[in-house]
Amino acid sequence: MCGVVGLIGENKAGEKLFPALFALQHRGQDAAGILSFDFQRGHFQLEKDLGLVSQVFPLERLARLQGSMALGHTRYSTIGTVEKEDLQPLVLSYPNGLGMVHNGNVTNYSEILDYVRKRRSRWTFTRNDLEILLHMMSIGVSDQLEEGANLNAEVLAKAARLVVEQVKGAYSIVGMMANLGMFAFCDPQGIRPLLIGRKLEEGRYKYCFSSEKQVFFGLGYEYWRDLRAGEFVFIDQEQNFFSFPLAEKIARPCMFEWIYFAGAETEWHHRPVYEVRLRLGEILAAEAARKMKLEVFDVDVVAPVPDTSRAAALRLAEVLEKPYREVLIKNRYVQRSFIVNEPEMRKAMVNLKLLPVESEIRGKKILLVDDSIVRGTTSARIIQLLREAGAEKVYLASTCPPIRYPCFYGIDFPEGESLVAFEKTEDQVARFLGVDALIYLPLSRLKEAIGLDSLCSACLDGDYPVKVSKNEFLDTRNRNIGGGGKNEVNV
Numbered sequence: 001m002c003g004v005v006g007l008i009g010e011n012k013a014g015e016k017l018f019p020a021l022f023a024l025q026h027r028g029q030d031a032a033g034i035l036s037f038d039f040q041r042g043h044f045q046l047e048k049d050l051g052l053v054s055q056v057f058p059l060e061r062l063a064r065l066q067g068s069m070a071l072g073h074t075r076y077s078t079i080g081t082v083e084k085e086d087l088q089p090l091v092l093s094y095p096n097g098l099g100m101v102h103n104g105n106v107t108n109y110s111e112i113l114d115y116v117r118k119r120r121s122r123w124t125f126t127r128n129d130l131e132i133l134l135h136m137m138s139i140g141v142s143d144q145l146e147e148g149a150n151l152n153a154e155v156l157a158k159a160a161r162l163v164v165e166q167v168k169g170a171y172s173i174v175g176m177m178a179n180l181g182m183f184a185f186c187d188p189q190g191i192r193p194l195l196i197g198r199k200l201e202e203g204r205y206k207y208c209f210s211s212e213k214q215v216f217f218g219l220g221y222e223y224w225r226d227l228r229a230g231e232f233v234f235i236d237q238e239q240n241f242f243s244f245p246l247a248e249k250i251a252r253p254c255m256f257e258w259i260y261f262a263g264a265e266t267e268w269h270h271r272p273v274y275e276v277r278l279r280l281g282e283i284l285a286a287e288a289a290r291k292m293k294l295e296v297f298d299v300d301v302v303a304p305v306p307d308t309s310r311a312a313a314l315r316l317a318e319v320l321e322k323p324y325r326e327v328l329i330k331n332r333y334v335q336r337s338f339i340v341n342e343p344e345m346r347k348a349m350v351n352l353k354l355l356p357v358e359s360e361i362r363g364k365k366i367l368l369v370d371d372s373i374v375r376g377t378t379s380a381r382i383i384q385l386l387r388e389a390g391a392e393k394v395y396l397a398s399t400c401p402p403i404r405y406p407c408f409y410g411i412d413f414p415e416g417e418s419l420v421a422f423e424k425t426e427d428q429v430a431r432f433l434g435v436d437a438l439i440y441l442p443l444s445r446l447k448e449a450i451g452l453d454s455l456c457s458a459c460l461d462g463d464y465p466v467k468v469s470k471n472e473f474l475d476t477r478n479r480n481i482g483g484g485g486k487n488e489v490n491v
C-alpha cells in the first residue's frame with residue numbers, strides 16, 4: 001500500500017509535493033520519492049530514498065526539483081524489496097521520457113514480465129510491478145508512434161487501454177510524459193483510491209491528483225472528484241483537461257480504506273472516512289449490547305486501540321452510554337522503517353510502541369475497540385498488557401469482520417493459518433486472543449456502514465473482483481516480502 005500524488009501547472013511543483021507527501025506518510029513509511037519535469041529545459045529530476053519524507057528530502061535535494069510538473073510517492077513495501085532500486089517514481093527514456101508512480105499490486109506480474117522481456121526485448125532492473133506497468137504503457141505508446149501517430153492525449157489513452165486489457169490486479173497510476181503533460185488512470189474496478197483536486201487561477205484550472213483528499217487542502221486546492229473506475233485523464237501543458245473511457249466495469253473499491261488505511265480526513269465515493277468510522281462504531285455498539293445481554297456482562301469503560309479506531313470507539317461509547325477512555329498510548333516515533341537487529345533492542349522497541357495507562361486500567365472491565373484483527377499476535381499482546389496493568393476483564397470489538405482470505409491487491413494480509421480467523425469460529429479466535437468476549441462487525445452490515453453496495457471485501461468473503469489463478473497466487477506469495485500486516489509491530 002502506498003500514497004501517490006501528482007501536480008501540474010505550479011512553479012516548483014516538485015518542491016510543493018514535499019508537504020503533500022507528509023499528508024500521505026501514513027500510507028507508506030519505508031521510502032519516499034519525487035520526480036519533476038521542467039518543460040523549459042526538457043529535463044527530468046528524480047530524488048528518492050529509503051526513510052520517512054522528512055529524512056529523504058533535505059532542502060538541497062528539494063531545490064533540485066525544478067519545473068511545473070511533478071509526481072510523488074510514499075512507499076509501504078509489500079511486493080518487491082525494501083531496496084533502493086525498487087523505490088518509486090520510476091522513469092523510462094523511451095519513448096520521449098515517461099515517468100510514473102502507482103499504488104496497488106499487479107497479480108499477473110510474471111506473465112507481463114515475460115511479455116515485456118521475451119516478446120518485446122526490454123530489460124527490467126527492479127522487482128517493482130510499477131516497472132512492468134511503465135513498460136506496458138511505453139510499448140503501447142511506441143507501437144502507435146511507429147505506425148505514424150503523433151504523440152498526444154489520444155495516443156496515451158489508447159496505450160492505457162492496452163495496459164488495463166492486459167495487466168490484472170489493482171493499480172492507481174499517476175504519470176507524466178515529457179514535453180506533453182500528466183495523466184492518471186486505474187484498474188477497471190478502481191480498487192485503490194485516486195482523487196482529483198483543482199484550483200482556479202487567472203481563469204484556468206490547475207490540477208492535482210492524490211490518494212487522499214487532505215493533500216488538496218494543504219496545497220490550496222479544492223477536492224473536485226474521484227477518478228472513475230476505468231477512466232483515463234490527461235492534462236496538457238496549457239492545463240487543458242481530457243477524459244477518456246478505458247473500460248466499463250462496476251467499481252469495487254477496497255473496504256479496508258475506510259476501516260483502516262485511509263486518513264480520517266479524506267473521503268472516497270462521497271463517503272467521508274471519519275463518518276464511516278463513526279457508523280462502524282454505532283453498528284458495533286448494537287452488536288456489543290446484544291452480546292452483553294446474552295452473556296450477562298457489563299463494561300466500565302470503552303477504549304480505542306490507537307489511532308485508527310478512535311472514532312468508532314467514541315461512537316460506540318456514546319451509544320452504550322459508557323465512559324470513553326484512552327488506556328493505551330501509542331509512541332509515534334517508533335517507526336516501521338527503524339530497523340534494529342539486536343533482539344533485546346527489538347523487544348524493547350516493540351514494548352514501547354504501545355504503553356498502558358495504568359491508572360485508567362486497574363480494576364476496570366474494559367471494552368477495547370480495534371479497527372481489525374489480522375494475525376492476532378498484536379491483539380493478544382495488547383490484551384496481555386492490559387491484564388498485567390490490572391484490568392479486571394478485557395473485551396475486544398473489531399470494526400472489521402473476520403479477515404479469512406489473503407489480499408492480492410496491495411495490502412499484505414497473509415494467507416491461511418497466519419490469519420487468526422482462518423477456519424476458526426469467533427469463540428476459537430477469542431480463546432486464541434485471551435479475551436473475555438469478542439465482538440466482530442457482522443459482514444452483512446459492512447456495506448450498510450460504508451453506504452456502498454459494490455465493494456471489494458475479498459479478504460472477508462473470498463469474492464475477488466479480479467480472479468487470481470493458482471500460478472498468480474504462488475507468484476504473489478513468492479514476491480511478497482512478508483511485511484507485518486496492519487496490526488503487527490515492525491521496528
Ligand code: SF4
Pocket residue numbers: 191254255256257406407408409410411456457458459460
Ligand atoms: S482483499 Fe481486502 S484489503 Fe485487499 S483490496 Fe479487497 S477489501 Fe481491500
